[in-house]
Amino acid sequence: MLRNGPKxxxxxxxxxxxxxxxxxxxxxxxxxxxxxxxxxxSLRGAGGSADSxxxxxxxxxxxxxxxxxxxxxxxxxxxxxxxxxxxxxVNCLSGRGAATSTVLVDALCERLQQAGIRQQDIVIWDRxxxxxxxxxxxxxxxxxxxxxxxxxxxxxxxDLAVYGSAGSLLSNTLAKTCDAVINLPVLKDHxxxxxxxxxxxxxxxxxxxNKYHTNAGDPYVADVNMFPAIRRxxxxxxxxxxxxxxxxxxxxxxxxxxxxxxxxVARDPVALDQTGWQILERKRAEKGMKxxxxxxxxxxxxxxxxxARHRLxxxxxxxxxxxxx
Amino acid sequence: MDRRAFLQxxxxxxxxxxxxxxxxxxxxxxxxxxxxxxxxxxxxxxPRECVIDDRERGYCGVRENRGGTYYSLVHSRVCAAHVDxxxxxxxxxxxxxxxxxxxxxxxxxxxxxxxxNWDISQFRPEQVASNYLPPRDVTGVARQYRCPSIAxxxxxxxxxxxxxxxxxxxxxxxxxKSVVISGGYIQEEPLKELCRRVDAIxxxxxxYSEKYYKEVVxxxxxxxxxxxxxxxxxxxxxxxxxxxxxTLNDSDEEFRGLAxxxxxxxxxxxxxxFSRFHPEYLLKNLPPTPLATLERAKAxxxxxxxxxxxxxxxxxxxxxxxxxxxxxxVVVERAGFxxxxxxxxxxxxxFCHQPVPGVWDGALRV
Numbered sequence: 001m002l003r004n005g006p007k008x009x010x011x012x013x014x015x016x017x018x019x020x021x022x023x024x025x026x027x028x029x030x031x032x033x034x035x036x037x038x039x040x041x042s043l044r045g046a047g048g049s050a051d052s053x054x055x056x057x058x059x060x061x062x063x064x065x066x067x068x069x070x071x072x073x074x075x076x077x078x079x080x081x082x083x084x085x086x087x088x089x090v091n092c093l094s095g096r097g098a099a100t101s102t103v104l105v106d107a108l109c110e111r112l113q114q115a116g117i118r119q120q121d122i123v124i125w126d127r128x129x130x131x132x133x134x135x136x137x138x139x140x141x142x143x144x145x146x147x148x149x150x151x152x153x154x155x156x157x158x159d160l161a162v163y164g165s166a167g168s169l170l171s172n173t174l175a176k177t178c179d180a181v182i183n184l185p186v187l188k189d190h191x192x193x194x195x196x197x198x199x200x201x202x203x204x205x206x207x208x209x210n211k212y213h214t215n216a217g218d219p220y221v222a223d224v225n226m227f228p229a230i231r232r233x234x235x236x237x238x239x240x241x242x243x244x245x246x247x248x249x250x251x252x253x254x255x256x257x258x259x260x261x262x263x264x265v266a267r268d269p270v271a272l273d274q275t276g277w278q279i280l281e282r283k284r285a286e287k288g289m290k291x292x293x294x295x296x297x298x299x300x301x302x303x304x305x306x307x308a309r310h311r312l313x314x315x316x317x318x319x320x321x322x323x324x325x
Numbered sequence: 326m327d328r329r330a331f332l333q334x335x336x337x338x339x340x341x342x343x344x345x346x347x348x349x350x351x352x353x354x355x356x357x358x359x360x361x362x363x364x365x366x367x368x369x370x371x372p373r374e375c376v377i378d379d380r381e382r383g384y385c386g387v388r389e390n391r392g393g394t395y396y397s398l399v400h401s402r403v404c405a406a407h408v409d410x411x412x413x414x415x416x417x418x419x420x421x422x423x424x425x426x427x428x429x430x431x432x433x434x435x436x437x438x439x440x441x442n443w444d445i446s447q448f449r450p451e452q453v454a455s456n457y458l459p460p461r462d463v464t465g466v467a468r469q470y471r472c473p474s475i476a477x478x479x480x481x482x483x484x485x486x487x488x489x490x491x492x493x494x495x496x497x498x499x500x501x502k503s504v505v506i507s508g509g510y511i512q513e514e515p516l517k518e519l520c521r522r523v524d525a526i527x528x529x530x531x532x533y534s535e536k537y538y539k540e541v542v543x544x545x546x547x548x549x550x551x552x553x554x555x556x557x558x559x560x561x562x563x564x565x566x567x568x569x570x571x572t573l574n575d576s577d578e579e580f581r582g583l584a585x586x587x588x589x590x591x592x593x594x595x596x597x598x599f600s601r602f603h604p605e606y607l608l609k610n611l612p613p614t615p616l617a618t619l620e621r622a623k624a625x626x627x628x629x630x631x632x633x634x635x636x637x638x639x640x641x642x643x644x645x646x647x648x649x650x651x652x653x654x655v656v657v658e659r660a661g662f663x664x665x666x667x668x669x670x671x672x673x674x675x676f677c678h679q680p681v682p683g684v685w686d687g688a689l690r691v
Contacts, residue, residue, distance in 0.1 A: 251378040
């Protein structure tokens with residue numbers, strides 16, 4: 001999850017090379033965090049819903065660009081290896097409309113399987129079974145297909161994870177079942193903490209998210225993301241911006257939603273949040289709305305996540321390489 | 326009552342109810358909230374005043390917005406129940422020597438780093454094992470186990486106040502009193518309603534500094550002080566517990582400030598208990614409170630003129646006993662949670678006839 005952290009699939013030689021080259025390179029110029037924004041103005045069919053074929057192509061384009069790969073499968077092989085259990089952390093609290101798109105998740109499952117991940121090794125998960133169902137996912141724990149399960153069914157680990165101001169139990173799906181997690185937040189506003197993107201979506205991995213919304217989520221969002229299992233297992237974030245929402249979140253408010261028709265991909269969750277936040281601020285300005293700072297809900301936790309105590313990534317625009325494809 | 330007996334007693338009604346709708350029986354519309362546009366609500370139960378979106382819950386985790394209507398999810402949803410000595414609460418001037426049927430639901434509106442019961446207070450109701458225990462059954466169990474009072478305790482009764490109010494009403498009708506053990510982080514209107522229905526309230530005053538409340542409790546001091554004053558004005562019997570945490574809330578200035586505030590705003594007759602801290606939850610890095618610190622706190626409050634200052638969580642300490650403020654003789658002798666001798670007649674010292682405030686009618690005769 002650290003932006004300079006090793007990727008899965010690396011060899012001992014790669015590790016040593018990275019270890020030696022890293023500090024030298026850092027002295028020359030700090031490595032930038034890459035954030036890919038892929039958009040498709042023709043993503044939607046005649047009825048206005050996202051076309052599954054085009055979503056798959058959009059996903060391919062985004063991930064290939066992010067990993068600089070010649071094919072989508074090469075890119076996915078850098079995310080997870082066959083035999084690993086891969087969790088897809090969706091965002092379903094607000095039900096259909098403001099949840100991670102099932103079309104996107106279907107596309108992701110298809111590509112992961114083509115990259116060698118067995119379908120029974122893919123787990124779609126969020127806080128509650130009822131949330132997953134309300135977002136259009138079919139809850140199932142059958143082990144011969146892609147699983148889909150809420151934390152309320154899978155339960156929580158018994159060890160208290162503690163960092164800074166946060167102390168929580170982690171969902172068993174994250175703590176025990178999954179080897180790797182792909183984080184799938186939605187590009188949207190949040191009425192208390194400003195925006196809910198990569199960092200905030202991991203509140204769905206803990207038993208007590210209600211305790212951590214005070215002070216616009218600062219420093220709690222950053223602290224929760226410091227829990228070792230989260231840092232170790234979340235390998236990629238794909239922010240669903242097919243439909244984005246710039247006000248009234250996290251509930252679905254169609255009057256403040258718009259077809260952004262895009263995906264935002266990054267390994268650095270802070271860089272992704274910084275980028276996504278600015279997209280929402282620009283949309284707010286375009287609509288004549290006040291910036292989040294004026295409403296006392298600027299997502300300052302993003303800066304906290306980047307500070308010397310957390311180092312979860314960078315929020316410095318000069319150190320974020322935004323690639324639009 | 327042990328856990329097995331409690332579960333056996335509840336097994337049949339629980340199974341019968343589960344056949345219908347497992348969660349509906351725990352869900353009642355919340356009493357204190359305001360509806361806002363776009364199906365949002367503002368909770369008016371505690372000073373936090375959470376603004377909650379549809380399908381979301383407040384800080385306490387036990388009250389949920391469903392389509393613009395706010396619900397308590399913990400009515401009759403009991404996750405802990407025991408028969409405890411009233412001294413364990415602690416309430417020292419309320420029916421000493423008796424036992425209280427003590428119960429809790431999940432949830433709390435603060436998040437104290439030293440919480441001893443975090444495994445229920447910091448969880449959502451569906452995350453802990455619970456039993457269905459409607460108010461009439463609470464009264465029945467209390468009477469069955471000869472408890473003259475029901476104690477709402479362990480977690481935070483403020484967050485299950487609808488249940489407390491209903492139980493207290495049922496209890497009063499059956500001659501069973503109610504006591505609330507709370508952090509006192511509550512708004513005035515629900516607090517006044519509680520005062521009308523219950524017989525005693527013990528407030529955990531976590532510290533006498535806003536800094537501590539902000540950093541350790543995740544709450545605020547000012548509303549708690551206001552709540553203490555309100556309880557006193559309402560005439561409900563109240564006692565204060567102050568858990569002394571080494572290095573965090575154990576300065577002379579705080580003890581003195583607390584004593585002076587109690588003396589000025591509540592009166593010297595309100596009992597104050599200084600309790601020993603044990604490392605727990607998120608404060609495992611600190612040692613138990615040294616006895617000398619507790620004795621220092623008591624000495625400061627005694628010197629400021631408070632009449633009833635106790636030391637808690639130190640079984641066998643002389644400061645567990647109640648001393649007559651006039652003749653200085655022991656009028657209620659305690660050892661741990663046990664009352665060993667009572668020298669009160671009609672609420673007066675048997676030796677010098679000095680009135681000792683409290684609720685004594687119905688206390689155990691020793």
